[in-house]
Amino acid sequence: MASDAQPTPVFAKPVTLREVAATAGVSVATASKALNGQGRMTAETRERIRETAQRLGFRPNSLAQSLLRRRSFTVGLLTNDTYGRFSLPLMAGVSDALVDAGVSVFLCNVEDDPRLGQLHVDAMLDKRVDGIIATGKRIDRHLPVDLSNLGIPAIYAFTQPDPGAIAFVSDDAGGARLAVEHFCRLGRRRIAHVTGPASFAVVHARAQAYRDVLAENGLPAAEPLLGSWSEAWGHEAVGTLFDGKREAPDAVFCGNDQIARGVIDALRERGIDVPDEVGVIGFDNWEIVAEATRPPLTSVDMNLAALGREAGLTLLSLVGGQPAEPGLRKLPCRLVVRQSCGRPLGG
Amino acid sequence: MASDAQPTPVFAKPVTLREVAATAGVSVATASKALNGQGRMTAETRERIRETAQRLGFRPNSLAQSLLRRRSFTVGLLTNDTYGRFSLPLMAGVSDALVDAGVSVFLCNVEDDPRLGQLHVDAMLDKRVDGIIATGKRIDRHLPVDLSNLGIPAIYAFTQPDPGAIAFVSDDAGGARLAVEHFCRLGRRRIAHVTGPASFAVVHARAQAYRDVLAENGLPAAEPLLGSWSEAWGHEAVGTLFDGKREAPDAVFCGNDQIARGVIDALRERGIDVPDEVGVIGFDNWEIVAEATRPPLTSVDMNLAALGREAGLTLLSLVGGQPAEPGLRKLPCRLVVRQSCGRPLGG
DNA sequence: AAAGCTTGGGAAAAGGTTTTCTCAAAGGAG
DNA sequence: CTCCTTTGAGAAAACCTTTTCCCAAGCTTT
Structure with a gap:
């Protein structure tokens, strides 16, 4: 073996099947x-070849295999989520679903640039x-790319799909129900909703679910407070909710964890106890935020990893030639209970 | 098989060079x-072929090209940063450096699992x-993978390298200098340092730089306060710093933005004004945190995108056969000034 | 007019693997 | 002893592109 004598890392040619043979x-x-x-051969021959391949460190050239099989065992993951807040759990799920099938994932950040999208x-x-x-x-926003008529299957996950495509999204209404129903079960009666801007579809979906659950429970529905997705807005919204002109809420369902964080901070500044006087629930279950709030924040988790997993598995079956019904598939959220809602009131 | 009568989109075979010809x-x-x-041919022939290829939508099969050229124009990016806090900016830089060369990036999350690492x-x-x-x-931690003797070049970025490898890391000491020198320039005299656990190498590097700069400026060096990377620790540390037994600091250099956030919140609770009475600087420039603090946080940015860019370009030159000196390359940090330090005192 | 050069374009190998044929030898049946 | 079947293994095509060599025709030079 000549490879012992290399001082600098020489990049040796991989061993081929021809050499093994x-x-x-x-x-x-x-x-x-x-x-x-x-094929058919004596067990002895088969074993000898296997042993030889093993000893030589043979690994089949995936490029050659792909060329022949007309399958590369790779998929592309397009995202415009630069900070990876949503992409990364999703990607982890996709990757998890695919790695066992030997499929690798190209990650492409297309920002919001159609040129970059086309390039990728x-x-x-x-x-x-x-x-x-x-x-x-x-x-509710489309990526700056056109994935129709590409000649290969495309799946949408947590983004606006092309018509006729398959898409996986979180069940935002269901998630909101989980939160509000949780408040109801705990005996909260005056539940407010502080959420993001009206330009987001999920804001309306969640707000409607909020109203529905309150109606079902015979509770008064306050008009949801729409603003931005920021801590600052949560902070500000508390000023509106607790201005003394109206009956103060005993629970606030927030559109995301940052708003919830702002709400909790503002409540503390006003000397209002969370969760004893007011319960708070967030959305997204962004652990690094949810766990840092005092008290730790109960939040709706969109199960993005599971979403990614489903998307990956579905793509796999599509690639395998299985037909699949187009349409929107909503995956359930789950409520992660921490300490910002307390125990049942008067229970 | 029901799949013969295609209800789902049929994925047409890509057109080959043979068909174009x-x-x-x-x-x-x-x-x-x-x-x-x-080659040589009449301009007319060349143009006719080009036009034909265009019309047929021909795109060369990269697999076949790769097989021939013995280069796949792909690289693998291994990470154990599940939340992508550091990985994503870095990855964006890598991708940015490579996309122009037509190189795509496989993203592999190996967690801290050697089995998963080996798999990927x-x-x-x-x-x-x-x-x-x-x-x-x-x-200061190694990924759970062995990248030596792989037969292909490997580069380390923001992780502990193998000996003899090429690694890009942020210049943490330099970053700390930037922060402390900024305080000095602003006329702060009693500068404290609240940082993470002693098990992190960067904690010591930054603490040493902190002591050095104070010594250079003839200022008293308090012992750095070591804790965790959390908001809670920042909050707690303020209790120690402002316990009345010692002279209270007029500036706090924090080991990350979450600690800084905790410090700022605790100071507000004590009625201590930031930046007028105490200036605060964070580390990491995690924008979503830094911009949400009140006042917005001045922070040291590790330029991770640039780090990724450098790593990508270096890998590219390595792949191209250019030799490169092994060793650790420290890339400078930069200070992102927001509003948590104020203007020069008495200026 | 013969020899050489240029021009335009094709044949074939290479890259590494899989799969379908094909074939020789050995064994069994009649 | 001949014919057929099974067994074990190899030859070659296929996947798609690039590149090196080669060749024929037309042109120039002497």
């Missing part, structure tokens, strides 16, 4: 079949990805 | 040369990536 004294065809458990989509197509998953940071 | 009435060799600007490294090797970049969430 030559070393084992068989043809490449036989070697291939031996390693893949195909072209690169994916050139590399013959088996499929594409598009993901974003909000459900 | 046949359509244009030339050989594949000529077609290839025409499209790559190689094997997958990368099978897919014949041209190189690998390893990145993590702290500089």
Whole structure:
């Protein structure tokens, strides 16, 4: 073995099947079949070839295999979520679903730039990805790419799909129900809703669910307070809710964890106890925020990893030729209970 | 099989060079040369072939090209930073550096699981990536993978490298200097340092720089307060700093933005004004936190995108056969000034 | 007019693997 | 002893592109 004598890292050529075959004294065809458990040969021959491949450190060239099989065992993941707040859990789920099938993931950040999007989509197509998953940071906006008529399957996850496509999204209304119903169960009667801007579809979906649950429970529905997704807005909204002109709420359901954080901070500044006087629930379950609030924040988790997992598995079956019904699939959220809601009132 | 009568979109076979050649009435060799600007032929022939390729929507099969060129134009990015706090800016930089060279990035999250690491490294090797970049969430910990003797170049960025490898890291001492010198320039005299646990190498590097700058400026150095990276610790540390037994600081340099956030909140609770009475600087410039603090937080930015860019470019030159000196390359940090330090005192 | 050069384009190999044929030898049946 | 079947393994095509060599025709030079 000459490879012992290299001082600087010399990048050795990988060993090929041809070399394995030559070393084992068989043809490449036989070697291939031996390693893949195909064909017929004596157990002794098969074992000898396997042992040789092992010893030489042979690994089949995936490029050659892909060329032949017309499948690259790669998929592209497109995102415009630069900070990865939503992308990363989702990506982890996708990757988790695919790694067992030997499929790797190209991550492409397209920002909101159609040129960059086209660039990356072209690169994916050139590399013959088996499929594409598009993901974003909000459900009601389309990525700056056109994924129709690409010749390969595309799946949308947590982003606005093309018509006729398959998309996985979180069930925002369901998530909101979880939160408000939780408040109801705990005996809260005056539940407020502080959320993001009206330009977001989820704001309306969640607000409607909020109203529905209150109606179902015979509770008064205050008009949701729309603002921005920021801590500052949560802080400010408390000023509106507790201005003394109206009956103060005993629970606040917030559109995201940052708003909830702002709400909790503002309540503390006013000397209002959380959770004893007012319960607070957030949305997104952004752990690093939810766990840092005092008290730790109960929050709705969108199960993005599971969403990614489902998207990955569905893409896989699509690539495998299985037909799949187009349409929007809503995946349930779950409520992560921490300490910002307390125990049942008067219970 | 019901899949014969396609209800779902049929995925058409991509058009090959052979088809382009046949359509244009030339050989594949000529077609290839025409499209790559190689070989000699009449301008008319070349143009006809180009036009045909265009019309048919031909795109060269990257797999076949890679097989021939023995370069896949892909690299693997390994990370254990699940939340992507550090990985994503870094990844954006890597991607940015590589996209122009037509190189795509496989993102692999290996958690801290050696088995998962091996799985992903094997997958990368099978897919014949041209190189690998390893990145993590702290500089003094090694990823659970062995990247030596892989036969392809590997670069480390923001993680502990193997000996003899090339690594890019942030200059933490330099970053700390920036922060403390900024305080000095503003006329702060009693500068405290609240930072993370002693188990982190960066804690010591920054603390030493903190002491050095104070010594250089003839200022008293208090012992740095070591704790966790959390808001809660920042909050708690204020209790220690402002216990009345010692002279209260007029500036706090924090080990990260969350600590700084905790410090600022605690100061507000005590009625101590930031920045008038006490200036605060954070580390990491995690914008979503830094901009949400009141007042917005001045923070040291590690330039992770630039780090990723450098790592990407270096890997590219390594892949291209250029030699490169092994060793640790420290890239400078920069101070992002917001409003938590105020203007020069008495200025 | 013969020899050499240029021009335009094609044949074929290479890259590494899988799969379908094909074939020789050995064994069994009649 | 001949014919057929099974067994074990190899040859070659296929996947798609690039590149090196090669060749024929037309042109120039002497």
